[in-house]
Amino acid sequence: MTQTPLDLKAAVVCITGGGSGIGLGLAEKFLQAGSTVIITGRRESALKAAQESLPKLHTFQNDVAEASERTKLAAWLLENHPKLNILINNAGIMRRVNATSQAEDWAETQKEIAINLEAPIHLMQLLTTHFLKQPEAAFINLSSGLAFVPPTFAPVYGATKAAIHQFTMASRHAYANTKVRLVEIVPPQVQSNLGGTEKGEPTEAFCKSVFERLAAGELEIGYNKSEEWRQAPRQVHEQVSAGMAKMMRPPQISI
Numbered sequence: 001m002t003q004t005p006l007d008l009k010a011a012v013v014c015i016t017g018g019g020s021g022i023g024l025g026l027a028e029k030f031l032q033a034g035s036t037v038i039i040t041g042r043r044e045s046a047l048k049a050a051q052e053s054l055p056k057l058h059t060f061q062n063d064v065a066e067a068s069e070r071t072k073l074a075a076w077l078l079e080n081h082p083k084l085n086i087l088i089n090n091a092g093i094m095r096r097v098n099a100t101s102q103a104e105d106w107a108e109t110q111k112e113i114a115i116n117l118e119a120p121i122h123l124m125q126l127l128t129t130h131f132l133k134q135p136e137a138a139f140i141n142l143s144s145g146l147a148f149v150p151p152t153f154a155p156v157y158g159a160t161k162a163a164i165h166q167f168t169m170a171s172r173h174a175y176a177n178t179k180v181r182l183v184e185i186v187p188p189q190v191q192s193n194l195g196g197t198e199k200g201e202p203t204e205a206f207c208k209s210v211f212e213r214l215a216a217g218e219l220e221i222g223y224n225k226s227e228e229w230r231q232a233p234r235q236v237h238e239q240v241s242a243g244m245a246k247m248m249r250p251p252q253i254s255i
């Protein structure tokens with residue numbers, strides 16, 4: 001699946017959660033291509049550190065878990081960066097939980113859903129009118145290899161990522177006759193705060209590969225294991241998912 005490549009020299013890109021990990025790796029690639037890049041996140045310290053290493057970055061402190069904050073971010077972007085034409089919905093968290101636990105905290109569950117799923121959908125809604133008026137634009141959503149292989153150890157996370165995969169596909173068809181394209185990045189385990197620093201693909205190599213394929217106009221981009229998983233039949237998904245049971249936390253049950 002490909003489309004005519006975007007003009008990345010002239011692009012104005014907002015990356016949510018761009019202060020670390022994959023978001024920061026992609027921010028660097030866009031800057032190198034000549035794009036204007038804005039990163040967001042909750043921790044001012046992470047945004048400041050990112051800006052110190054990449055001085056051309058613009059930053060905006062923001063919590064995408066809150067609807068009012070998302071509205072504030074969209075308004076700030078439109079006022080301060082009126083040529084914004086790429087949104088990368090990258091901010092995400094993953095909670096390792098046991099679905100059978102009776103001690104699960106709903107507030108924490110809800111926050112995971114808000115960050116990973118509500119935020120991308122809401123931000124796209126807030127920016128659609130503006131994006132439709134641009135000469136070219138893209139919504140780029142981060143799903144996961146775990147959108148395809150249900151992670152037994154993180155069931156809510158997997159559900160949010162599967163939903164983002166569906167939503168991106170459905171939106172791609174809805175925007176088909178417009179200048180707005182829908183891209184999905186499907187990371188495997190990548191070294192980061194979320195992915196862990198011991199196992200996983202090196203962040204630089206992953207971001208380099210993703211950026212090259214993005215620049216070539218690809219619309220659904222995996223890497224090594226996630227590229228394999230996204231194309232594998234359901235039988236393989238079931239087998240890998242069952243094998244993940246050993247990574248589950250023990251259930252917290254009170255009798």
Ligand SMILES: NC(=O)c1ccc[n+]([C@@H]2O[C@H](COP(=O)([O-])OP(=O)(O)OC[C@H]3O[C@@H](n4cnc5c(N)ncnc54)[C@H](OP(=O)(O)O)[C@@H]3O)[C@@H](O)[C@H]2O)c1
Binds near residue numbers: 040143189194
């Ligand atoms: N690494 C992997 O193995 C892997 C695999 C598959 C998919 N992914 C996806 O890739 C994306 C990036 O993750 P990563 O691996 O780069 O992890 P990361 O280094 O932990 O980055 C996540 C970023 O999201 C930001 N964030 C979290 N909650 C936020 C909120 N409420 N509002 C605004 N920003 C928020 C964090 O900044 P603050 O804490 O400062 O807010 C952080 O900069 C996520 O969507 C993740 O699900 C990662």
